[in-house]
Amino acid sequence: MIDRDQVLHVARLSRLRLTDEELERMPGELSKILDHVEKMDELDLEGIEPTTHVVELQNVLREDVPRPSLPRERALAGAPDVADGGFRVPSPGGS
Amino acid sequence: MTEAVRQYEPVIGIEIHVQLATRTKMFCGCELSFGEEPNTRTCPVCLAHPGVLPVTNAEAVHFGLMIGLALGCEIAPSSIFHRKNYFYPDSPKAYQISQYDIPLCTGGRLGDVRIHRVHLEEDAAKLVHAGSSGRIHGAESSVVDFNRCGTPLVEIVTEPDLRSAAEAAEFGRLLQATLRRMGVSDVNMEEGSLRVDANVSIRPAGQASFGTKTELKNMNSFRFLERGIEAEVARQEQLLAEGGTIQQETLHFDPEAGSLTSLRSKEEAHDYRYFPEPDLVPMAPTEEMLVRARAALPELPAARAERLERELELPADTAKLLSFRSELGDFYETALAADSDHPRRLANWTINELTAAVGDGDPADTKLEPPVLARLVAMVADKQVSASAAREVLAVLIAKGGDPAQVIEAQGLGRAGEEELGDIVDRAIADNPDAVEKIRAGKQQAIGALVGAVMRETKGRADGGEVQQMIRAKLGE
Amino acid sequence: MSDLLGLTAATQAELIASGEVSGAEVFEFWRGRAAEDDLGAYLWVEEETPADPGRLPPVAVKDLFCVEGVPSSAGSRILEGYLPVYTATSVRNLQEAGAAVLGKTNQDEFAMGSSNENSGFGPVQNPWDRGRVPGGSSGGSAAAVAAGTAPWAIGTDTGGSIRQPASLCGIVGLKPTYGAVSRYGMIAFASSLDQCGPLTRDVTDAALMLRALEGRDPCDSTSLGLPEAVTLPSAERLDGLRFGAWGLAEEGLDPGVAEVCRRTLDRIEELGGGVQEIELPSAGHGISAYYVVAPAEASANLARYDGVRYGYRSPHYDDLLGMYENTRAEGFGEEVKRRIMIGTYALSSGYYEAYYGTAQKVRSKIAQDFAAAFEQVDFVVTPTSPTVAFELGERTADPLAMYLSDYFTVPMPLAGIPAVSIPCGLSEGLPVGFQIAGPAFSESRILDAAYALERTIGFEGVPVP
Numbered sequence A: 001m002i003d004r005d006q007v008l009h010v011a012r013l014s015r016l017r018l019t020d021e022e023l024e025r026m027p028g029e030l031s032k033i034l035d036h037v038e039k040m041d042e043l044d045l046e047g048i049e050p051t052t053h054v055v056e057l058q059n060v061l062r063e064d065v066p067r068p069s070l071p072r073e074r075a076l077a078g079a080p081d082v083a084d085g086g087f088r089v090p091s092p093g094g095s
Numbered sequence B: 001m002t003e004a005v006r007q008y009e010p011v012i013g014i015e016i017h018v019q020l021a022t023r024t025k026m027f028c029g030c031e032l033s034f035g036e037e038p039n040t041r042t043c044p045v046c047l048a049h050p051g052v053l054p055v056t057n058a059e060a061v062h063f064g065l066m067i068g069l070a071l072g073c074e075i076a077p078s079s080i081f082h083r084k085n086y087f088y089p090d091s092p093k094a095y096q097i098s099q100y101d102i103p104l105c106t107g108g109r110l111g112d113v114r115i116h117r118v119h120l121e122e123d124a125a126k127l128v129h130a131g132s133s134g135r136i137h138g139a140e141s142s143v144v145d146f147n148r149c150g151t152p153l154v155e156i157v158t159e160p161d162l163r164s165a166a167e168a169a170e171f172g173r174l175l176q177a178t179l180r181r182m183g184v185s186d187v188n189m190e191e192g193s194l195r196v197d198a199n200v201s202i203r204p205a206g207q208a209s210f211g212t213k214t215e216l217k218n219m220n221s222f223r224f225l226e227r228g229i230e231a232e233v234a235r236q237e238q239l240l241a242e243g244g245t246i247q248q249e250t251l252h253f254d255p256e257a258g259s260l261t262s263l264r265s266k267e268e269a270h271d272y273r274y275f276p277e278p279d280l281v282p283m284a285p286t287e288e289m290l291v292r293a294r295a296a297l298p299e300l301p302a303a304r305a306e307r308l309e310r311e312l313e314l315p316a317d318t319a320k321l322l323s324f325r326s327e328l329g330d331f332y333e334t335a336l337a338a339d340s341d342h343p344r345r346l347a348n349w350t351i352n353e354l355t356a357a358v359g360d361g362d363p364a365d366t367k368l369e370p371p372v373l374a375r376l377v378a379m380v381a382d383k384q385v386s387a388s389a390a391r392e393v394l395a396v397l398i399a400k401g402g403d404p405a406q407v408i409e410a411q412g413l414g415r416a417g418e419e420e421l422g423d424i425v426d427r428a429i430a431d432n433p434d435a436v437e438k439i440r441a442g443k444q445q446a447i448g449a450l451v452g453a454v455m456r457e458t459k460g461r462a463d464g465g466e467v468q469q470m471i472r473a474k475l476g477e
Numbered sequence C: 001m002s003d004l005l006g007l008t009a010a011t012q013a014e015l016i017a018s019g020e021v022s023g024a025e026v027f028e029f030w031r032g033r034a035a036e037d038d039l040g041a042y043l044w045v046e047e048e049t050p051a052d053p054g055r056l057p058p059v060a061v062k063d064l065f066c067v068e069g070v071p072s073s074a075g076s077r078i079l080e081g082y083l084p085v086y087t088a089t090s091v092r093n094l095q096e097a098g099a100a101v102l103g104k105t106n107q108d109e110f111a112m113g114s115s116n117e118n119s120g121f122g123p124v125q126n127p128w129d130r131g132r133v134p135g136g137s138s139g140g141s142a143a144a145v146a147a148g149t150a151p152w153a154i155g156t157d158t159g160g161s162i163r164q165p166a167s168l169c170g171i172v173g174l175k176p177t178y179g180a181v182s183r184y185g186m187i188a189f190a191s192s193l194d195q196c197g198p199l200t201r202d203v204t205d206a207a208l209m210l211r212a213l214e215g216r217d218p219c220d221s222t223s224l225g226l227p228e229a230v231t232l233p234s235a236e237r238l239d240g241l242r243f244g245a246w247g248l249a250e251e252g253l254d255p256g257v258a259e260v261c262r263r264t265l266d267r268i269e270e271l272g273g274g275v276q277e278i279e280l281p282s283a284g285h286g287i288s289a290y291y292v293v294a295p296a297e298a299s300a301n302l303a304r305y306d307g308v309r310y311g312y313r314s315p316h317y318d319d320l321l322g323m324y325e326n327t328r329a330e331g332f333g334e335e336v337k338r339r340i341m342i343g344t345y346a347l348s349s350g351y352y353e354a355y356y357g358t359a360q361k362v363r364s365k366i367a368q369d370f371a372a373a374f375e376q377v378d379f380v381v382t383p384t385s386p387t388v389a390f391e392l393g394e395r396t397a398d399p400l401a402m403y404l405s406d407y408f409t410v411p412m413p414l415a416g417i418p419a420v421s422i423p424c425g426l427s428e429g430l431p432v433g434f435q436i437a438g439p440a441f442s443e444s445r446i447l448d449a450a451y452a453l454e455r456t457i458g459f460e461g462v463p464v465p
Ligand SMILES: [Mg+2]
Pocket: B017, B098, B121, B155
């Protein structure tokens, strides 16, 4: 179960602005999915280790050898707002 | 207020972020940046383009292992990276790849301070204030530079073992000297390659449990760290004395104003939603990796200080200075290898005369060779040259190099002989009857005038103590 | 030249090799076909024939593969117009093997969906019945191959996104072992599950393409490649091989689909294979585990779409928070937002253990189930999809019903093992897919078995008008 306040909280954590319609719809919709998901609690998971990686690999490391960086024009080419050779954003904390 | 100060005991733990001196970034092949033009050290990986994947830098792991071993930590048989999720323009993926509950190293100790953990992570980008932007109706805007983004970091966290601001700063300096000695980082606080945060709380003396702690962020020198902690301890004491309670918060110390400001944002409390980084596999240091890391460890400052004190009987402060500034210690020990007769005198010359000349620089960068310093110090010890003349010789050797004997010869700085000195002393006695009178009347300070006259005459080629003795002898004192 | 249309990629490669037709002619032919696509299968088609198109026919590439200088948006408005500065390793491997990029195919946004209705650029129609979905998320790739607008294609499979659309479109789709093919340059959905694989007209083409795709990539720490070179399938019989059938008694399974799959089991026996029912006691919880793990990883993988460095930025904002929230709210579609919400919730403080931690344990249980099964049998076989292609719009109002489309395909990626879907017949005039799964790195054996079956089934492709 997930209620309206939790939906709002999670939307904020996810940086998603919800419309009124979405805010109306989502608690029920997500609760239904979560109810189904919670059925996994039926399994006996006592003593079972969680899977974090399905491949049995370790120590995959890269030699400390430089590779060419992008020319700045290319790095900035797709940016929505560019200024002073960088990516412009509204200042954090300011408005 | 004084009462309160006595009642409370500060409890301090520190967290240090160290930029590692690898060639490339933590998870991509971009070279590390040293003041290049913004956004010229980036690639799809460190700009978090769609579809990219991180690959761990082997050298960063090696440095992490060296640090763990240097601090006597336990190295995890297998450690993993997590994603630490947060939105901020300095974080292109909106998560930092960092180690969480299974770090590379745990436990350990440096000096009297226990180390809680040592882990690897990546640095964030830099935000530069760009003033008002017309585009957003005069709103303030910033520009993001991703050159620093992805620089390998090691985070070192201590246990809350420090009990004063001075201890915290002292520990910080020892850690800095240790890391510098290992060559794993530039450890430059002003440039941000070493960044210190402090967790500060106070508790009634004798109480075992901890009070609520606050976090002091990013002090860019150990002096400011010390002052910041002092200010925060005082603030907490006053707050408690007034019946208030400490809020858990993050504070910024302004060294100019000496003030503390809360950085608490109006955002919701942080919820980093850590989970294991699926794009990376576990790091399980092999015996080979550990052997290599161990072999790369030089003698560390604490051990060196202890050795210099024990083997050469140097005073603790001298041994510590030679060890904390390893370039001085290295110069000293190289000189000592050439002539081991005067360890203490050579140490004094190194930490006093040599540092007076080179400041924070490295004496190895001057024209002076370590064995030459040893020879000069030996000549002082053998009274072939006075201390003050030797200082002049040293200045010449640092600037131009060469041999001390030749410099002495060329500049006529050889020590005044017994006979010559005797004549000069006689003349001084004859020329200063007033002073002689006063000395005879018991005014011992008056001897200074006679010594001064002799020293002027010899142009520093005599030793003050000896001159004084000779004057007393001649006056029958 | 229209006779290329009925040929497999392998046969076309032989024609190029023998000099009967040039690589450029083959490319030109398929470029023309792709340009005529009217199913919504393509988002971009190459306009120029490359100077040296290579010795394999060109390949249609799912939109979420980055190709340098080619629009690559993962089916999302938030990446509309994004031009990658690099090419995915899998695509480069294909190019180096001689297969040029023909075009970018439509898909569910960020691979989240089972019907291709979640594309930011409109749905794809199933060439068997234009009123029906092609499946998803690699719906454009499946529809293009089935409709003959591409000789073959690549897609990605996270919970069934290659196999389920292959099944619904009547073609072959292979999800390799996790780690067999590099993920570098594949726009991430769920990093611990995503794998790239072929969508082809027949099993031989799948093997041929896998041979080019697989390999350890220094840019992907989780990649291994396959331990042995992929052999082209040649088996005619299934003597001595044991097939464990799972899921034919499941409630949600369409009776028509069950019937066609049972007939396929009979054919296995006719070819000398042994068939037995097996239990995978935890696999039924695969959907639950999947809809925690995949959204959780996606919530982090999709956090980078913030309007700062590339892609869409909302024009409506007056501070940083507003820029983030509006950019993402306007740039992402409904299903993507829904999954980001579920994933964020599942990882958030206080819920991690109950959801993510538990789901990762369910994964371990499912992997144990498969390991136990492979003690008894060589392959696990199931229907690929519980139903044939459903009607456009039929499941969009009910996300959970849509999620259950992946019931049979989700357990394999959760365990990291390979599986292929081959067409095994028709139900109600629509193709039915049959899934063969094997232990990790058993691709060549799976493809061999699939090849033998394919020959006896003799499935005819989509009736081209
Ligand atoms: Mg940190």
